[in-house]
Amino acid sequence: MPELNAKIPSGPLKDKWTQHKAHIKLVNPANKHKYNIIVVGTGLAGGSAAATLAELGYNVQVFCFQDSPRRAHSIAAQGGINASKNYPNDGDSIYRLFYDTIKGGDFRSREANVYRLAEVSGNIIDQCVAQGVPFAREYAGYLDNRSFGGAQVSRTFYARGQTGQQLLLGAYSALMKEVNKGSVKMFPRTEMLELVVVDGVARGIVTRNLVTGDIETHAADAVVLATGGYANVFHLSTNAKGANVTAIWRAHKKGAFMANPCYTQIHPTCIPVHGDYQSKLTLMSESLRNDGRVWVPKKPQDKRNPRDIPEEERDYYLERKYPSFGNLVPRDLASRNAKEVCDEGRGVGPTGQAVYLDFADALKRSGKAVLAERYGNLFDMYEKITGSNPYDEPMMIYPAAHYTMGGLWVDYNLMSNLPGLFVIGEANFSDHGANRLGASALMQGLADGYFILPYTIGDYLAGVKAGKATTDIPEFKEAEKYAKEKINRLLTIRGKRTVDEFHRELGLLMWNQCGMARDEKGLKEALSRIFEIRNEFWQNVDVPGSGTDLNQSLERAGRVADFLEFAETMVYDALHRKESCGGHFREEFQTPEGEALRNDNHFCYVAAWEFNGVGKEPVLHKEPLDFEEVHLAQRNYK
Amino acid sequence: MSKINLTLKVWRQKNGREKGGFETYTAKDIDTDMSFLEMLDVVNEQLTHEGKEPIAFDHDCREGVCGMCGAVINGQAHGPLKGTTLCQLHMRNFRNGETLVIEPWRSRGFPILKDLVVDRSAFDRIIAAGGYISVKTGQAPDAHAVPVRKEDSDTAFDAAACIGCGACVAACPNASAMLFTAAKVSHLSHLPQGQVEAPERVIKMVEQMDKERFGNCSNEYECEAACPKEISVEHIARMNSEYRQAKWKAKH
Amino acid sequence: MGSLSTYFTSSVGRKQIVAVTGLLLILFVIGHLAGNLLIFLGPEAFNNYAKKLAGLRPGLYLVEVGLCFVFVVHFFVTGVLVYENYLARNTQYGVNAAKGQRSWATRLMPYTGTLLLVFVVYHLLDFTFIDKHGHRSILADGNSYGLYGVVVNAFADPGHSTFYIAAMMALGLHLSHGVESFIQTFGFNHPRYTPMIKTFSHIFALVISFAYSSIPVYILLNYPKVP
Incomplete structure (x- = not known):
C-alpha cells in the first residue's frame, strides 16, 4: 500500500507557507489568459477562487446548479468567521487559532495546512471589509468580535446571524465584477456530471444544462471542484436540498481519492423532525446554549407538559456530566448525549426524538427584553416553524447532520492525486480533521479561494503547455456518451417508487447506522442494506418527464444514485477506523466515562480511498499525520 | 398537529415557448406543521405516483436565505405573511377547504422556464x-x-x-x-x-x-x-x- | 458616465421629470386657486384680476406656452411610463391582491390624470377661449358681468358644477399621492420627515380640492342671488 505524499514544504511550521510561496513556479502574466480553468461550485470557496483567478488573468469558466452563483449554500451559515486578528487584545495569535483548530479536530488534521489557514485568516477579514461586507461594528466604528465554541478568545467576526450570506455576497460581487469584464464565463443552472481524465490528468468536465437538458463538454487546463459537502447522504440535514456528492463522487470514480468520508459533523441544536414529509432540518444557532439549559425528564416516557415536571424530576444531563463546560460542550459531545438520553426512552415531543432547551431560568435572571435582544430573531424563526413560543415553553431541539469534514484528498497545494484536479472548501477533506469548530468553515472556504489556490494552481499550470485544452478527443466523447446513457437509464426504468422514497430510506439507514454513533454490527448491516436499496433503485425507481427539459426529478435521481454509491465508501471508512475521534464515534471505542477514545498508534493517518468499482471495497491509501508542533492529547471538556 | 384539505390551482407551463394554464389538484391530509414547499413535495409525490409530471418549483436552502424559492399565492408574493419566504410559510396559516391559486413571478424581466420556475x-x-x-x-x-x-x-x-x-x-x-x-x-x-x-x-x-x-x-x-x-x-x-x-x- | 441624454431616457430620470413637472403644475394650481378665490369678493375684484392678468401680455404668452409645455411633458412622459409598466407585466396574475397598503389614490393615478387632461381641455374651451362679454356673461339682471358672469352661469347648472367638482376630487386624489411621490422620486425620503410629508400631502390635497370646489358649491347654493 503506497503512502500518499502531501508535498508539505520543509522548514519550520511558521515559515512553510511563506517559503513555499516564494519558491513555487509562476505563470507569466502575458500567458495567463491562455490558460483555461474550470471552477465548479460558487460558494465561498468556488466564488472567491473564480474571482481571484480571473483577476490574475486566467480564463475562467464557472458552473453552478443553482439559478445564480449567489445562492450556493455557504449563504446559510449563521454564526461567524474566525480570524486571529487579536483586535479585542485578549491574547489571540496565529498559533492559538492553529492550536484550537487542531485540538477541535481531535488531532486528525495536517499541521501545515491548519497553520497556513490560521496565517491567512486575517487577510480574509481585510479583503471582505474592503468588498463592503457589513460586519458588526461597535459605536467607535471598529469591528466587533464574539466568542464561539472551542476557543477561549473572542475571534469570531460576524454580520448579525447572516455572516455566511454577507461573505458569499462579497465573493459573488467579486465574481460578477469579473463576469462583467469578460474574464469569467458563468454557467448557472448547469450541473457537472463527469470529470474527464486524459492520461491520468484532469482535462475537463461534462455538464448538463438543467433547463434544456443539453449534455455539453468543457475542456480546461485545470479543474477546480468547490462543490461542498455530502451531508445530504442522511437525506435530512441542515444542508440545502440541492447539496450533493455528485461532482466529487464522479471525480472519485475517475481516480481521485476520497479521504476520511466517515468524518461527519452533527450539529446539536436543530429543530427536531416532526413528520414523514419533512424535507430539511433547520439549525438554531449554537449561541442559544449560552442561556438555554438542556434537559429531559428523569423518567422514561414521561409525557407530561414540561412545565408540570418538577425540578427534581428533570435531568440537566450536560450540566450533570460536564460540570465545568455544562451546556457549552463541543458539538459532538452535545449531540451524542442527546441521542443517548433519547435512546433511553427519555426523549420528548411527539416522536420522542428531542430534548428540551429551556430558557425559563434565563428569563427569570435577565428578563424578556434581554433575551429578545440576544435571540429575538432565533425565537421568532423557531415560532414561525413550530408554532410554539420559546418564551412560554421550552424549545425542543435535536441534533442534525450539518457539515462533512471528509472529502476528496488534496495535497498541500490543494491538488488531488489526479494532476490538474484541485479541490477546495468543504469538498476537500479539509483542515478540520475529525471535527470542525464553529465559525471555521467560512474561514477555510475563503482561505482556499482567495489566498491559497490562486498561488498553488500557478505552480501546476507553469508546467502545463497552454492552449492545449480541447474537447475534440475520444475521452470527452466517451464521457459524454456515458453521461447520456446514465440519464436514459434513469428515465426508462419507470418503476413504482419515487426518487425521494429511496433517498429517505437511505438517509434513515445512514442516520441510524452511520450517524452520531456507530458500531461494527450496525455498519456491516448498513453495507448490505445499501447494496439492496441501490439494487432496488436501479430496478424500481420512477423518474417522470424527459431528459430534454427542466426535470427536477431527474436531477434528484442522478444525485441520489451517487449517494447510494458513496454511502458505501463512507461506511467502509467508518468500519475500518477502529477508534473514536471527533465526529466519528465508534461505540466499541470509548473511555469508561463514555468519551471518544482515539487510537493514535494505529489511526493517526488520513484514510484516502481509491475507487475499485461500484459495490466493491475501495482500496485504502494512508497519509500519515506527523505532529511536530503540537502534543497529542485526549480532549477534555469536563 | 392537525390536518387540512386544500384545492390547489397551479400554473403549469411546459417551457418558455408554450402557453401555460391553471391545473387543479387536491392536497389531502396536509399536516399544518408542514412548510408550503413540503406541501408541494407531498403533492408532487402524489403526482409522480399517478404517472403525471410533478410541479417544477425552485427551492434550495429552505431556511429563507438563499432566495431561490418563491411563488405568488392568491395574488401575494411568498403568500400572506410579512417578512417570510415561501419555504418559511407554514400550512397552519391556511384554513381547511381553502383554494390556493399558485402562480410564478410574472414579469417580462423574468421569463418563465417551467411551471413556477422563472429565469x-x-x-x-x-x-x-x-x-x-x-x-x-x-x-x-x-x-x-x-x-x-x-x-x-x-x-x-x-x-x-x-x-x-x-x-x-x-x-x-x-x-x-x-x-x-x-x-x-x-x-x-x-x-x-x-x-x-x-x-x-x-x-x-x-x-x-x-x-x-x-x-x-x-x-x-x-x-x-x-x-x-x-x-x-x-x-x-x-x-x-x-x-x-x-x-x-x-x-x- | 454616459451623456445627460440617457438621463432623459432612463426610468429614474423620466420619473424625476414627471416629478418636477408635477411640482410646477402644483405651483400653478396654487396660483390659479388664489385667483379663483377672488370670486368671493364680487365681480369687480374678480374681473379686475382677470384684466390685470391679460394686461401682462405678451409676456404672459411665454408663461402660458411654458405651462402648456410642462403639462404636455408631464402627461406624455407619464403616459409612456404607464404603457411600459403595462408591458412589463406581460401576463396578468390570475388573482390580484395587495400585500401592502397601496392606496386608491395611488392605484388611480393614471385615471385621475387622464380625467384631469380631459378636464383641462374642457376648462379652456369653457372659460378661456370664449367671448367673455357675450351672452354667457349676462346674469339674471340682464347685465353682462364679464368672466364673472360666465363663471356664475356655468356653475348655476348642476351638471356643469358636478363635473367640475368631480374633476377637483380627482385633482385631490392625484395630489395626495403626487406630493409624497415627488419626495420619494427625488430622493428626499427621510425616516423622520417622510411620515410628516405624507400627512402634509394628504391635507394639502384635501385643502386644494375643497377650496376649488367651494366656488361651484357657493354659486349653486346662492344662485340666482349672486352677485
Whole structure:
C-alpha cells in the first residue's frame, strides 16, 4: 500500500507557507489568459477562487446548479468567521487559532495546512471589509468580535446571524465584477456530471444544462471542484436540498481519492423532525446554549407538559456530566448525549426524538427584553416553524447532520492525486480533521479561494503547455456518451417508487447506522442494506418527464444514485477506523466515562480511498499525520 | 398537529415557448406543521405516483436565505405573511377547504422556464453592471484602517440582507426591479469603501435595470410589503437621489 | 458616465421629470386657486384680476406656452411610463391582491390624470377661449358681468358644477399621492420627515380640492342671488 505524499514544504511550521510561496513556479502574466480553468461550485470557496483567478488573468469558466452563483449554500451559515486578528487584545495569535483548530479536530488534521489557514485568516477579514461586507461594528466604528465554541478568545467576526450570506455576497460581487469584464464565463443552472481524465490528468468536465437538458463538454487546463459537502447522504440535514456528492463522487470514480468520508459533523441544536414529509432540518444557532439549559425528564416516557415536571424530576444531563463546560460542550459531545438520553426512552415531543432547551431560568435572571435582544430573531424563526413560543415553553431541539469534514484528498497545494484536479472548501477533506469548530468553515472556504489556490494552481499550470485544452478527443466523447446513457437509464426504468422514497430510506439507514454513533454490527448491516436499496433503485425507481427539459426529478435521481454509491465508501471508512475521534464515534471505542477514545498508534493517518468499482471495497491509501508542533492529547471538556 | 384539505390551482407551463394554464389538484391530509414547499413535495409525490409530471418549483436552502424559492399565492408574493419566504410559510396559516391559486413571478424581466420556475438572470446582470466594490484580492488595507459609523454600517446591512428572490418585482404592480437594484446601490454607498465608485455604480446599475425591461417605479411600496427581508423603500429614495446627482454632476 | 441624454431616457430620470413637472403644475394650481378665490369678493375684484392678468401680455404668452409645455411633458412622459409598466407585466396574475397598503389614490393615478387632461381641455374651451362679454356673461339682471358672469352661469347648472367638482376630487386624489411621490422620486425620503410629508400631502390635497370646489358649491347654493 503506497503512502500518499502531501508535498508539505520543509522548514519550520511558521515559515512553510511563506517559503513555499516564494519558491513555487509562476505563470507569466502575458500567458495567463491562455490558460483555461474550470471552477465548479460558487460558494465561498468556488466564488472567491473564480474571482481571484480571473483577476490574475486566467480564463475562467464557472458552473453552478443553482439559478445564480449567489445562492450556493455557504449563504446559510449563521454564526461567524474566525480570524486571529487579536483586535479585542485578549491574547489571540496565529498559533492559538492553529492550536484550537487542531485540538477541535481531535488531532486528525495536517499541521501545515491548519497553520497556513490560521496565517491567512486575517487577510480574509481585510479583503471582505474592503468588498463592503457589513460586519458588526461597535459605536467607535471598529469591528466587533464574539466568542464561539472551542476557543477561549473572542475571534469570531460576524454580520448579525447572516455572516455566511454577507461573505458569499462579497465573493459573488467579486465574481460578477469579473463576469462583467469578460474574464469569467458563468454557467448557472448547469450541473457537472463527469470529470474527464486524459492520461491520468484532469482535462475537463461534462455538464448538463438543467433547463434544456443539453449534455455539453468543457475542456480546461485545470479543474477546480468547490462543490461542498455530502451531508445530504442522511437525506435530512441542515444542508440545502440541492447539496450533493455528485461532482466529487464522479471525480472519485475517475481516480481521485476520497479521504476520511466517515468524518461527519452533527450539529446539536436543530429543530427536531416532526413528520414523514419533512424535507430539511433547520439549525438554531449554537449561541442559544449560552442561556438555554438542556434537559429531559428523569423518567422514561414521561409525557407530561414540561412545565408540570418538577425540578427534581428533570435531568440537566450536560450540566450533570460536564460540570465545568455544562451546556457549552463541543458539538459532538452535545449531540451524542442527546441521542443517548433519547435512546433511553427519555426523549420528548411527539416522536420522542428531542430534548428540551429551556430558557425559563434565563428569563427569570435577565428578563424578556434581554433575551429578545440576544435571540429575538432565533425565537421568532423557531415560532414561525413550530408554532410554539420559546418564551412560554421550552424549545425542543435535536441534533442534525450539518457539515462533512471528509472529502476528496488534496495535497498541500490543494491538488488531488489526479494532476490538474484541485479541490477546495468543504469538498476537500479539509483542515478540520475529525471535527470542525464553529465559525471555521467560512474561514477555510475563503482561505482556499482567495489566498491559497490562486498561488498553488500557478505552480501546476507553469508546467502545463497552454492552449492545449480541447474537447475534440475520444475521452470527452466517451464521457459524454456515458453521461447520456446514465440519464436514459434513469428515465426508462419507470418503476413504482419515487426518487425521494429511496433517498429517505437511505438517509434513515445512514442516520441510524452511520450517524452520531456507530458500531461494527450496525455498519456491516448498513453495507448490505445499501447494496439492496441501490439494487432496488436501479430496478424500481420512477423518474417522470424527459431528459430534454427542466426535470427536477431527474436531477434528484442522478444525485441520489451517487449517494447510494458513496454511502458505501463512507461506511467502509467508518468500519475500518477502529477508534473514536471527533465526529466519528465508534461505540466499541470509548473511555469508561463514555468519551471518544482515539487510537493514535494505529489511526493517526488520513484514510484516502481509491475507487475499485461500484459495490466493491475501495482500496485504502494512508497519509500519515506527523505532529511536530503540537502534543497529542485526549480532549477534555469536563 | 392537525390536518387540512386544500384545492390547489397551479400554473403549469411546459417551457418558455408554450402557453401555460391553471391545473387543479387536491392536497389531502396536509399536516399544518408542514412548510408550503413540503406541501408541494407531498403533492408532487402524489403526482409522480399517478404517472403525471410533478410541479417544477425552485427551492434550495429552505431556511429563507438563499432566495431561490418563491411563488405568488392568491395574488401575494411568498403568500400572506410579512417578512417570510415561501419555504418559511407554514400550512397552519391556511384554513381547511381553502383554494390556493399558485402562480410564478410574472414579469417580462423574468421569463418563465417551467411551471413556477422563472429565469432571474436579469438580477445577476444588474449586479454585474456595477454592484460591487472593484477591489482585487490582496489589495485590501487592514480591516481597521477605516472606521465606519455604526449607524451607516447597520443601514448598509439592512439593505445587504436582500436575498435576490425577486418578490419585489413580482409584487410591484409595474413589475419594477427598483427595490432590488436600490438595495445594492444603497448597501455599498453607505460604506466609505463603496463611496469611491458610487456615482458610476448607480448609473450603470440603473441603466442595466432599464435594459432588462422591468417596469418603472410608481411609489406604491408593494415591494417593501412583499420583501421577505422587509427592505425599506427608503433605499429606493436614496438611489433616486444618487442617480440624479451622479447624472447632473458628471463632468462629461 | 454616459451623456445627460440617457438621463432623459432612463426610468429614474423620466420619473424625476414627471416629478418636477408635477411640482410646477402644483405651483400653478396654487396660483390659479388664489385667483379663483377672488370670486368671493364680487365681480369687480374678480374681473379686475382677470384684466390685470391679460394686461401682462405678451409676456404672459411665454408663461402660458411654458405651462402648456410642462403639462404636455408631464402627461406624455407619464403616459409612456404607464404603457411600459403595462408591458412589463406581460401576463396578468390570475388573482390580484395587495400585500401592502397601496392606496386608491395611488392605484388611480393614471385615471385621475387622464380625467384631469380631459378636464383641462374642457376648462379652456369653457372659460378661456370664449367671448367673455357675450351672452354667457349676462346674469339674471340682464347685465353682462364679464368672466364673472360666465363663471356664475356655468356653475348655476348642476351638471356643469358636478363635473367640475368631480374633476377637483380627482385633482385631490392625484395630489395626495403626487406630493409624497415627488419626495420619494427625488430622493428626499427621510425616516423622520417622510411620515410628516405624507400627512402634509394628504391635507394639502384635501385643502386644494375643497377650496376649488367651494366656488361651484357657493354659486349653486346662492344662485340666482349672486352677485
